[in-house]
Amino acid sequence: MSIRVAVVDDQALFRAGIALIIGTQPDLELVAECASGEDAVRLVQESSGIDVILMDVLMPGLGGIEATSAITALPDAPRVLMLTTFEDDATVAQAIAAGASGFVLKDARAELLLSAVRSVADGTAVLARSAPLGPFARGVAASAPVPPEFETLTASERTVFRHVVAGLSNREIADVAFLSEATVKSYVSRILAKVGARDRVQLVLFAVRHGLTD
Known part of the structure; x- marks a missing residue:
């Protein structure tokens, strides 16, 4: 059974790149994409067919962390893997507190991103670096x-x-x-x-x- 993935990012080119990467994997399926946190929340409210959301941190309007908090509060919510161009302890802590199950840099290798999606879908936490979650939490x-x-x-x-x-x-x-x-x-x-x-x-x-x- 495929892992159903949605991508939320305000950059169309980035979403297209993620779609290409996901499309090469027989066990992953891109089922939805949107460009804002508000649309991401509505997407989850209207659909139960998503396993993992790739969520950008910085977006106009409702940001990724706020959208993640709203999504993870919903019944049977998908897991959220945060994507960002920078890495700092405060952002990681906020993402974890919001209910994110992972945190990966946007410039990570495709293999790392794919591995993170699978790990998060399996219930394992993923951070951009090798470190325990406790200090951030x-x-x-x-x-x-x-x-x-x-x-x-x-x-x-x-x-x-x-x-x-x-x-x-x-x-x-x-x-x-x-x-x-x-x-x-x-x-x-x-x-x-x-x-x-x-x-x-x-x-x-x-x-x-x-x-x-x-």
């Missing part, structure tokens, strides 16, 4: 009491939870916890379901907001 999230959902995690799930929050991949968690990658993936899925997080980005925000990053 801490810049925008305030702590709150630990919710009862966290108490439902088993000891093994809490161990995997800490590793995910620390920024480890499934393979890295498998190595340090002496588990198979399939087992780790199963643990992560159960953790996300129990705490009501959609993906790893939301899980990190959950941890930060409730003082569970240590």
Whole structure:
């Protein structure tokens, strides 16, 4: 089954380039494109056939971060991969807080962009650089009491939870916890379901907001 992608960018030439790149991949399908944040929100409200949105940060009118916040608040929202021409911690933090599942530079190689789309569709967080999500999330999230959902995690799930929050991949968690990658993936899925997080980005925000990053 193809990963259904939409691209939101005010530059027609950039959208055309993304369309060409997506069109070369048998497992990806470009299903929609638009030029503004307002149109992106309407697109998601009117369509349930999108898995990943490639969202420009800077656009006239409703910007990409504001549009992402509106989109991720909708039921069964697609995952959002932010695209930008620059990289700084504040923008990354704002994108994560808005609910974005990834952040990639516009001048990234096509292979990196395609890999990011697949990773985000699979529920894995993607940053433009190799770094844990925690430092960026801490810049925008305030702590709150630990919710009862966290108490439902088993000891093994809490161990995997800490590793995910620390920024480890499934393979890295498998190595340090002496588990198979399939087992780790199963643990992560159960953790996300129990705490009501959609993906790893939301899980990190959950941890930060409730003082569970240590």
